[in-house]
Amino acid sequence: LSFVRKLEAGRPLALGRYWLHVFKRLLPLAVLTILGTLVLVAAVYPGSDAGQWRSEALASVFYAENWALALSAVDYYAADHSTASPFQHFWSLSVQGQVFLLWPLIFAAAWLLTRRGTRRPVPVLVAMFGTVFLASLAWSVHSTATQQEFAYFDTRTRLWEFALGSLLALALPYLRPPRTARVALGWLGLLSMVSVGVLVDVQGAFPGWIALWPLLSAAAIIVAGRTGSPFGLDRILASAPLVRLGDSAYALYLLHWPVLITYLVLRDRPMAGPRSGVVIILVSLVLAVLATRLVEDRVKAWAWPERSRLRL
Template sequence: MATASISARPDVAPKSRYRPELQGLRALASGLVVVYHVWLGRISGGVDVFFLISGFLITGQLYRAGLRGPIAVRPFWGRVVRRLLPAAATVLLVTVAAGMVVLPEQRWLQAIREVVASALFVENWRLAADSVDYFAQHDAASVVQHFWSLSVQGQFYLVWPLLVGVVVLAARQTGQELRPLLAITLLALFAASLLYSVELTAANQPLAYFDSLTRVWEFALGGLLALGIDEIRLSRAVRVALGWIGVVGLVSCGLALDVGSQFPGYVALWPILSAAAVLVAGATGSRLGVDRALSSRPLRYLGDLSFALYLWHWPVLIFYLVGRDRAEVGWRGGLVIIGASLVLAALTYHLVEKPTRTAKLGARVLRGDYRVGALALVPVLLAAGTWHIVSTNTAEQVAVVGDDDHPGAMALEAGAGAGDDDAELIPSLVTLHEDFAGIDDCTPSALNDELKLCATPTAGPPTRRIVIVGDSHAEQYIAALRPIAEQRNWQLVAMLKGACPFSAVSDTVPGDRRCIAFNAAATQEIVRMHPDAVFTVGTLNVRRGLSEHTPQGFVDRWRSLDEAGIPVLAVRDNPRYDYAPAECLQRSGRGAPGCAPPREEFLAPQAPYTALRDVPPNVHFLDFSDHICPGTTCPPEIGNVFVYLDDNHLSATYLTSMSPIVGRAVVTAMGW
């Protein structure tokens, strides 16, 4: 690719070359994504290939446009809108319609939020804000969470022409050549983004997976390749070998690497460099070259379908699993899913993508592409709004916890009524998934950017102050403590971070430096505040197989508070399941024995902390297992109240019903 001087007489902009192997590479990447998702339950690295190809193609296109003159940003965006929105909107519309029929009601509100976020290309940030685990079991996954990658690409298409446009303007103003200046800019972005990606992946991998900035280096590397690929001179034999090395690297990436815990840090260089090797190999002209296969008509056609196939395969997979009540699809089910996805992708390509790209609708009108985008986007937002209205109407209820028919945990108390067996369960299935506790009035801590001090109001000086610290399981006990705090004028102060129990180390995500730093700052704030008690979780990982334990990191944190003379209330954690008890009950009916697993499979007769010898004297243990798993089972409902809101969090409604029980235990333990 010739170097062009913009200061003097500009060179003729190089012409773009059609590279059929690119479509085959797209086909390979999308095929790997689908196969790994459907049959292997793993991540392939194929999405990273999409990012590299986008950076390669778009940077080359913008560079050539910059050689000819100023970059026309608005027309570029319009073409992107026409290219992406019609197919994406079609999938989202069908997903909304199918979701209302197939998805359990408790997943509706989350699905609605994510459909809207996907339509607006911010799904990656929606998932990051909700602390979604992308690698959780597929049957419990969001039906549109795969739109995170399309959202990242949409943000790239928004920013990249502006970036290149600024570089083009700078080159013209300073008289510098465009290609070196653009290459330096992309190299700086590549280095900064890769460094950030490595650091954030080590500190908080789930967030790093969805963060747009951790992916910039993949687009930038594609752009650097676009600027320099014509200058690479290799023999045919080397290019043949390079092409096959790249393909083997792509196919093996998801099997050789634990993508779920390592991406998108430096390990993501594996699929990126593999794809780059295929691009550098190019058209070898050899019968042995991988480009011969990638340029074949079937793979080129599959490459044409790759965008729609990516969009369809995930909702088809989730609806299959939910509809058939399965956690895995099996080989036959996988063939059905892939076959259905291919048919839907072909229909979308021929009936939606191609017609809207070539349609005259809006083609001769200023901002016509945006009108096409609006025609695609508005129905999705209207459908999501309608679904929300249906959800709201479905969730209407007048029953409250504590009335005669909904005693919740109090139904287990001697002499208490259990409520009418025919009464509706609360909260409603639609709102159950949102039934989290919390405190709204928060102020940031000066010690840590993530630490917020959230306090309940009191009538004058509080009689007692209790700090609730740890993860979301500790947070849920706010629902149990708040009523007794209001009665006795206690103040509750929350210092909480998801998936970060109060420990001296990172017990749930090994090496999570942000969690360790958060707890260190929380400890300083607690010592400074010197509350009457600290309420936290005292055990971890209560799963089938009696895996519950009390980590040493918990004890070390308690000891640091003992040195400051601060009492600790450590509550035994609740069981965690590999399914949502409420969904089991919805499918199998109330009273179904399969929805109430044996208590002995999760909870040992003695809590693990009873065997510890080095527990500091300031710690008082609380065990409410008899109110979560009464008798010999762990039922999904007690006293006509759902016990769990998902597969591991106690519902705030049920914990509210436990308030007298929890309050009594706290007062007794503390001797107040």
């Protein structure tokens, strides 16, 4: 929506500065996690291939880990997680990083199409993101049916998910459901989201059309928004503890996987049990909060790089 406002006001998109800001926010914690994981690998992973881990670390820091895993024929749903890469979870962040690079180029194309004032930005963007949505979803359905392991990591099978979010963002200013409907949407979205893991064969179905289920569930919660009702889901989601947890969500995603894999390697187990799983979650939470406060928050507040584009 910030890009839409710039397009509508005729202001420069400043893509270079946007990219610098995005990766200034994302890279510090990612690099910290990657370096810490390499230290763990060298210290406790028996007979590990140092060259493989270094190449995966580089693929992760350059947001290409999803392609490295796809081309290595990795099975994301392998039963024995102790043999998984401690960098495997960077596949998702790699896709996101690629979208952070690609999406501004779509806005730049929209600027070219609207700069003469004969077309409005929102309809042009709806057409562009709608095209991405349909093309990527069609490829996702086909690729999931024919080569699911590769499709899971393929950026092309995932772009429609981001395009759906972009279309939702474009539609939100025009959606005005009554408060009762928004309260119902919030709870239905949450129940639908939770039910995915219970009712759907995620292992064999994703990322094809079935991924619409959790995405539309999330969309329902977003459309519900802040209802102001004592019965609204937002009363829980906007509570102080969950907001603070949300502040550390990025660090939690980065850190939970190497903590889990390192535990499995040390204990020589294929997966964590209920008790060890709870401990791993708690350890990951503590590390995430510390990393957010000591690294992410301080980098955000670091004013020196903001004084010129060269410094940034």
